[in-house]
Amino acid sequence: MLDKKKHKILVLGVNGFIGNAIYKELYPYFRVFGTYSTPNKASEKNKQFFHYNHEEDDVVEILEATKPSIIISSLRGNFATQTIAHRHITEYVKHHNCKIIFISSANVFDAYKNYPSYELDKTLSSSIYGHFKIKIENMLMRLPKSKWAILRLPMVFGTGSPRIEEIRTQLKEKTPIEVFPNLIINVTTDYKLSQQIHYIINRNKTGIFHLGSTDLIHHDEFIKEIVGSLVLYNPVYKQVYTTNDDRYLAVLPKDNLLPKNLQIQSKDVLKMSIL
Numbered sequence: 001m002l003d004k005k006k007h008k009i010l011v012l013g014v015n016g017f018i019g020n021a022i023y024k025e026l027y028p029y030f031r032v033f034g035t036y037s038t039p040n041k042a043s044e045k046n047k048q049f050f051h052y053n054h055e056e057d058d059v060v061e062i063l064e065a066t067k068p069s070i071i072i073s074s075l076r077g078n079f080a081t082q083t084i085a086h087r088h089i090t091e092y093v094k095h096h097n098c099k100i101i102f103i104s105s106a107n108v109f110d111a112y113k114n115y116p117s118y119e120l121d122k123t124l125s126s127s128i129y130g131h132f133k134i135k136i137e138n139m140l141m142r143l144p145k146s147k148w149a150i151l152r153l154p155m156v157f158g159t160g161s162p163r164i165e166e167i168r169t170q171l172k173e174k175t176p177i178e179v180f181p182n183l184i185i186n187v188t189t190d191y192k193l194s195q196q197i198h199y200i201i202n203r204n205k206t207g208i209f210h211l212g213s214t215d216l217i218h219h220d221e222f223i224k225e226i227v228g229s230l231v232l233y234n235p236v237y238k239q240v241y242t243t244n245d246d247r248y249l250a251v252l253p254k255d256n257l258l259p260k261n262l263q264i265q266s267k268d269v270l271k272m273s274i275l
């Protein structure tokens, strides 16, 4: 349904891998604004795009200029300044007719090794990155539930994704491709994720979403399948063992399920990554 008036959406990190996929999916249907931090001609010309560096600028200025009804946060960079930015965003969301969709990560569970994680499991991380994501999640969860959606992602692939491009480069340069034989993961693509976000917006869904494939796969098996389908060069692998036993880093959906057509399996991720 074309209803450009329905929402004004601000994508923080619109030129990033995930931010850009979200932008492409949403802009035919909504008024979509975006922020970029690396200056470039195309973004400077685009009146809907704003330069924003969370290490230097106040996000509130962008919020006041764009007055979004939905903010999608897909940023990377300095954790301290990202935290401050999200504190300001939380305050803004609290006092305006506005919601936030925060792109989080399976790493909020990276201290658990023995099982995959579900939406309502308690978060626990042993990495700085995971800790940082938990901090922002907890900040947002203090808002009324109608005002936030937290999307926890596993590794994101897709044609042209940085992860696939890195493998292509490693194959060409004959440098080792890291695989983790003990690591059990789930996976997704930027394209499927964008469709899921579109649905979450259209249906006004909120809460915690685990947006990984519904099945699990060993990291080395998945990467080797990708490499096998890219053929061309003989791969060199570097096997990385972080534990003796199998270890999980997977976010499975259970309580906040999306419709079947919006779910994905690892074999589809593979197909959609090597087109």
Ligand SMILES: NC(=O)c1ccc[n+]([C@@H]2O[C@H](COP(=O)([O-])OP(=O)(O)OC[C@H]3O[C@@H](n4cnc5c(N)ncnc54)[C@H](OP(=O)(O)O)[C@@H]3O)[C@@H](O)[C@H]2O)c1
Pocket: 012, 013, 014, 015, 016, 017, 018, 019, 035, 036, 037, 038, 039, 052, 053, 054, 055, 073, 074, 075, 076, 077, 078, 103, 104, 105, 106, 153, 154, 155, 156, 157
């Ligand atoms: N990719 C994955 O597999 C994956 C998995 C789980 C979760 N995530 C999460 O998804 C989100 C997006 O990741 P991504 O893979 O799309 O990363 P990405 O391609 O590196 O994009 C990051 C975005 O952040 C912006 N940015 C970086 N430093 C900034 C700064 N100082 N001020 C303002 N903006 C800044 C970049 O802007 P410019 O491009 O203009 O510099 C870019 O748009 C992240 O929060 C990440 O934790 C990703």
